[in-house]
Amino acid sequence: MIRLFKHYIPHAVMLLGIFDLVLLVGAGEAAWHIRATQIGSSVGPIADRAGMLALFAGVVWLAMIAVGTYGADALRSMRYAGARLLVAVSLSIIALSVIDFALPGSTFWRSTLLYAMFLSIGLLVADRMLVGSVIGTSAFRRRVLVLGAGERAKRLKALSERPESGFAVVSFIGMNEGTQVLEEAIPRGAIHDLGRFVENIGASEVVLALEERRNSLPLKDLLRIKTHGVHVNDFSSFMERETGRVDLDTLNPSWLIFSDGFSSGRMLSSAAKRVFDVAASGLLLALTFPLIALFALLVKLDSKGPAFFRQTRVGLYGQPFTVHKLRSMRTDAEAGGANWAEKNDPRVTRLGKFIRKVRIDELPQVWTVLTGRMSFVGPRPEVPPFVADLEDKLPYYAERHMVKPGITGWAQINYPYGASVEDARCKLEYDLYYAKNYTPFLDLLILLQTLRVVLWPEGAR
Incomplete structure (x- = not known):
């Protein structure tokens, strides 16, 4: 890549x-x-x-x-x-x-x-x-050798077998790490010179997929492979690169600390992001004001209650703020407290189904972008009760609040609409990738890809 x-x-x-x-x-x-x-x-x-x-x-x-x-x-x-x-x-x-x-x-x-x-x-x-x-042939796929034969190696095998995969595993090496899950793995003891073996099979990359690295890191083998000019990667970094998300199952604090990301250079990126947010939100508000006013009137005519929906969300550094949207649910939708949205949610009004599908209900949030509490691109802001619950259940959930929340985001364009803790976990992996790697280039890519989500609203609720 x-x-x-x-x-x-x-x-x-x-x-x-x-x-x-x-x-x-x-x-x-x-x-x-x-x-x-x-x-x-x-x-x-x-x-x-x-x-x-x-x-x-x-x-x-x-x-x-x-x-x-x-x-x-x-x-x-x-x-x-x-x-x-x-x-x-x-x-x-x-x-x-x-x-x-x-x-x-x-x-x-x-x-x-x-x-x-x-x-x-x-x-x-x-x-x-x-x-x-x-494109899908081996000519465009990197040849990868995996050190390990456990569950992590099994995950790499499944990932390589996907039609869209950009790599092919040429061999698995069992490193005497305990239970061997993959029967086809070659025992490390059967290979005299691992560096020469990697060279002979034409591997362009070696991935360390050990289940337990403490006191079992094969430093001599890795050094020999590295000196043969072959790239060596750890499991978490490899998964981040290949999937576009941070793998929570194998994530540890030391990887976050020592891996590339969260650089000081983002100060310039943040300044450019804010300039874009102000210019684009001002222009968009001017262009869409008649549309917002029209649908606000239609919402009033369609069901009883206010045209706009106001709700407290958790923003940058965990600070609360108020988000504004066109109301798409009944006024008593949260009478018993905040709940996950459901498929064919009975709380959604007739007009609400349409404005949710084409994302018109999101347009008033542009005002929040103009005032600086949100950005066009960033993790989706959640309500405080959900955040408190998810921080207890999901590790590193608070780290997604290190960047300003957004109307659209890396998780929104890569993962269907979710309404459960497991869905929140999957989206968190994408949010952490964005928080770790965001640049104006990634923001532009997300904004462009948002058009695909609007035109083909998969999973909108």
Whole structure:
């Protein structure tokens, strides 16, 4: 994987993304030639429209990221990828048409965009048929050797067998650590020179997956492997990289302390984040105020009670604050105290089902972002009773409050809506990853991917 601004991107995805960008520039240039030929105009040097081509390719590419064309499902299914590509190109053409209207003469002719749209879809589909067909093959998978044969090694085996996995386990080595779960593991005593063995099987990485490392860390073996030029990784760091979340089952304080993350450089990132929050929330409030007012009126007409719902949530450093949303439940929904939302929750009103599904009920929270109590991106803020309960049941839950809560977040785009302690545990793993690694780049990626969640509201309640 390639680490870009603390976030890992699979080599296959990066390669496919670069090919897509080149093809999009080609589609834009071809569309320009076709339209110029039709109207008898001079094509002109490509340097004169380099900015237009970059704008076209960039907008379409960002739309592709936003709707999930580089996700695991899109990489495995041509049908899934084709549908997402069609949506991405259509949305980007609409956006480019708006830009053309706002900045006349500075972008593509709208007639040219029509040709570019069909050319882009054809080229991108062909790209996935040619390049995407080999993404899941061993050519793009790292060869990993696992030191260990217990439950952790078994988890790595299951992870490697997923279709979207970016690595393949070439061998398991039993390190005399107790009960051996994997029968195929080779006993350490059967290998004379572990460094030479790693070299012979072509492993590019070795993962330490011992169940108990105290007084059993094979330092001599690890040193020999390292000096052979092979990357050595511990289980927790490997899982974080491959899954995009912090594994709570194996997490310990020393790993959090000594691993990369929570750096002082985030002061600059926090400043940039706040500037973006103020600018974007102010603009968004101005644009959506009529929509908020309209649905506030509809909420009043649909059911008895106030149009807006106010609730205390836990924010940065555990400090309480008030969040505002359009009311989507009956006024007596929390008469007996705060409860988890349920599937087909009877407390949700008729209109509430719709505004929850398309996330319109979240729009008033933009005011909380403007006032600085929330951010656009961050862990979802919970109510104090839930926080108190979850801090007792889940280790490291309080650490998610080290970053400002958000309207959308890494957990929200990666995990379906959950309403239980186990779901909260899974989301906590994603929240800890975000708190540990957040940068403006990761925030941008989350904001783009939020469009996918809005368009395909999986698990909305």
